[in-house]
Amino acid sequence: FFFRNCSMGWIVGVLGGLAGVSASMVTHPLDSLKVRMYLYGEGQANKRPRFIIAQEILKAEGYRAFLSGMTATCMRQSIFSSVRFATHDHIESQFQAWNAADSKCSTSSSTNLPQKLVSGGLAGALAGGVACPADVVLVR
Numbered sequence: 001f002f003f004r005n006c007s008m009g010w011i012v013g014v015l016g017g018l019a020g021v022s023a024s025m026v027t028h029p030l031d032s033l034k035v036r037m038y039l040y041g042e043g044q045a046n047k048r049p050r051f052i053i054a055q056e057i058l059k060a061e062g063y064r065a066f067l068s069g070m071t072a073t074c075m076r077q078s079i080f081s082s083v084r085f086a087t088h089d090h091i092e093s094q095f096q097a098w099n100a101a102d103s104k105c106s107t108s109s110s111t112n113l114p115q116k117l118v119s120g121g122l123a124g125a126l127a128g129g130v131a132c133p134a135d136v137v138l139v140r
Contacts, residue, residue, distance in 0.1 A: 008093075009086045016085025020077035028073050029066035033057070076134035084127035091119035 033054055040053075057065050095115040111119070 013086030017082035020081025080131035088123035
């Protein structure tokens with residue numbers, strides 16, 4: 001099996017990155033439609049159904065209009081999700097080892113709510129900092 005000799009953090013990071021990219025590929029066309037609706041303003045365009053607006057964009061510009069910027073979105077999501085999932089997994093495993101070593105801990109080796117909040121917050125903050133340059137590319 002390919003992943004047998006790899007550390008779990010690396011596997012979690014890669015799978016998290018793939019999950020983030022997969023989700024972005026589904027949601028990016030919807031986000032493109034949302035941006036187009038913002039560009040139309042608050043006039044008549046926002047009173048029409050979104051499906052009709054999507055059909056008009058599809059007829060006028062083709063399906064590529066919805067895929068514009070997909071590369072930057074996938075790049076940002078792959079970096080952000082990989083770092084976030086791998087970091088969260090590592091921090092949570094450190095908490096579990098700490099809890100297992102602590103004889104006074106009533107939850108044995110599982111993590112409690114404050115530890116989960118800390119591991120999630122630190123993982124999100126680190127991932128946001130690492131993915132910030134990719135986020136700037138996405139916006140530009």
